[in-house]
Amino acid sequence: MKLASGWHPAGPRVPLEFARVSEDTPELALALCPGARLCPTYWAWLDTADLEAARAMLQAREKITPARPDWVGTVSAAIPAGDAIAATIDAWRRAHGIDAVVWTALPARFCQQDGRMPSAHEVLHWLATRTGDQRAAAEHYIRRTPAHIDTRYRRLIEARLGWRALREAHVTRML
Numbered sequence: 001m002k003l004a005s006g007w008h009p010a011g012p013r014v015p016l017e018f019a020r021v022s023e024d025t026p027e028l029a030l031a032l033c034p035g036a037r038l039c040p041t042y043w044a045w046l047d048t049a050d051l052e053a054a055r056a057m058l059q060a061r062e063k064i065t066p067a068r069p070d071w072v073g074t075v076s077a078a079i080p081a082g083d084a085i086a087a088t089i090d091a092w093r094r095a096h097g098i099d100a101v102v103w104t105a106l107p108a109r110f111c112q113q114d115g116r117m118p119s120a121h122e123v124l125h126w127l128a129t130r131t132g133d134q135r136a137a138a139e140h141y142i143r144r145t146p147a148h149i150d151t152r153y154r155r156l157i158e159a160r161l162g163w164r165a166l167r168e169a170h171v172t173r174m175l
Contacts, residue, residue, distance in 0.1 A: 001046065001057040001058060001060065001061040002046070002047040002048075002057070003044045003045065003046060003047060004044075004045040004046060004047040005044050005045040006044065007042040007043070007044050008042060008043050008044065009040065009042055010040070011040065011041035011042050011043040011092065012041055012088050012089045012091075012092035013038040013039060013040055013041070013088070014032060014038065014039065014041060014085055014088060014089070015032060015033050015034055015035060015036035015037065015038055015039070015085070016030045016031070016032065016033065016036055016037070016038075016039040016041075016149060016151055017030065017031060017033040017036040017037070017108070017117075017151045017152065017153055018030055018031075018123065018142065018151060018153045018154060018157070019031045019033050019036075019108035019109075019110070019117055019118055019123070019153070020106055020107070020108055020109045020110075021109055021110055021111075021112075021118075021126065022109075023109075024063065025137060025141075026130060026133070026134035026135075026137045026138055027137055027138050027140075027141035027142075028123065028126065028127060028138055028141065028142065029106075029141065030145065030149065030151075031106050031107060031108045031109070032085055032105060032106070032107065033107075033108055033117060034084065034085065036151065036152070037150065037151055037152055039148075039149045039150065039151060040148060040149070043101075046058075046102075051074065051100050051102070054100070054102045055072050055074060055102050058072050058102050058103075058104065059071075059072050062104050062106070064104075064106075070105065071104070071105050071106050071107075072102060072103075072104065072105060073085070073086060073089070073101075073102065073103045073104070073105035074100065074101070074102050075089050075090045075093055075100065075101045085105075089101055089103065110122060110126075120152070120153060120156050123153050123156070123157070124156060124157070124160055124161070127139075127142075127157065127161060127163075128160075128161065139161075139163050142154070142157060142163050143163050143164065143165055143166045144165075144166055145165060146165060147164075147165035
């Protein structure tokens with residue numbers, strides 16, 4: 001995915017949590033989790049003016065199959081009723097004079113079940129039982145996430161495993 005800018009702070013605040021076990025990497029990724037603590041996000045301009053091209057770029061970057069188009073969120077016009085996250089992003093978009101926004105809308109995923117939100121105990125157990133390269137990758141993902149992405153599970157992970165954000169942590173992924 002080609003960016004036309006660097007990452008900018010002060011994106012919309014959305015409910016995030018470390019609640020998605022990746023299918024292809026040994027990490028516990030951030031996911032949109034309604035009801036979770038609102039966290040700041042970063043945003044960047046994509047190197048395209050075409051909304052469908054932007055969606056395709058994000059879909060390729062996040063390895064989202066065409067069977068799951070709902071995992072790439074888009075706001076450019078009307079918002080479906082009841083979609084609070086999209087409404088928040090849309091309000092931010094309008095306030096900044098942006099025509100359209102695309103974002104990764106992956107749900108929580110645990111025990112190979114999309115939409116399954118793990119408990120705090122399950123998260124800690126899953127992370128604590130990783131070994132070798134898998135453990136290093138899981139720890140690296142959490143530690144490179146900026147400290148101000150302050151979630152409930154992150155606080156537990158720091159307290160129990162000591163995995164604090166790296167001082168030089170910076171954003172390398174999209175909302």
